[in-house]
Amino acid sequence: MFIELDLQSENPLYEQLIDRLIEGIASGALKPGDPLPSVRNLAESLGINLHTVNKSYTLLKQDGFLQVHRKRGVIVQPDAMPGVTAEFEAKLFRQLRSLAAEAAVRGMTEEAFVNQCRRLYGDAIRKRGGDGQ
Amino acid sequence: MFIELDLQSENPLYEQLIDRLIEGIASGALKPGDPLPSVRNLAESLGINLHTVNKSYTLLKQDGFLQVHRKRGVIVQPDAMPGVTAEFEAKLFRQLRSLAAEAAVRGMTEEAFVNQCRRLYGDAIRKRGGDGQ
């Protein structure tokens, strides 16, 4: 687990951690059923508070990306990952619309914008071994 | 100016307003040189505080999307819009990477993801009349 958080970022630490963990699942660095460090261990290794890690874990659990076994601790969702829910679609639309509008105003062509989207999707699943769906 | 803000949203009001104004510029609803309502007028018509509008205007001015003339008031940047700066690229990368990773984990294919990106870019400039670059 090579996770780095930016303490200077405007993004909250718990959101950064959520992003890093989802990116880990997308890339295959974290596979279904894989155990995650305990909240206390991860907090210590990241140099942040236990409750900040716990908040990230709790939100990821609520969304179905993680499971908490009384015995095995926190693990990556071993069964079906959450699908494209209405909430996720709404978030995707909202953020993409905002990014696309600013990109257009700044003179970024549709091709350039779409190419970046494609490239970053490819980067996200790069390490999965081609089973990226 | 048909702007609606979501008072329930997690997004701050001043950020929502920034998004709506940039989207207005992207779509052509707001053209270079167009005057914007005064901070007090817009605040009243949106039902929010003067300082919240002023914060949005100030940030948009700092980024070069708006200009403040002592005589003409606040207008849409009449000269060259800000280009694709390093800061914007960094923001674009950060947010797209996060969205792409979650989309991939949720089973959204690269094609579906890229198509949404393309569609939302097209929606953003739809009313510009095809001079979208």
Next chain:
DNA sequence: TATCTGTTATATGTATTATATAACAGATAT
């Protein structure tokens, strides 16, 4: 028994967001 797990409770400090009221200097219109 001692230790580790997630979880919950409580408290504190800081920053952000949004509001309110007031005032200033420049420009505009009557």
Next chain:
DNA sequence: ATATCTGTTATATAATACATATAACAGATA
């Protein structure tokens, strides 16, 4: 000139979010 409108600045207050700290609980583990 007087009154009004402009962006801007100052100050204050309340609510919320973020991050931390300390403590405790029940279940599982060694």
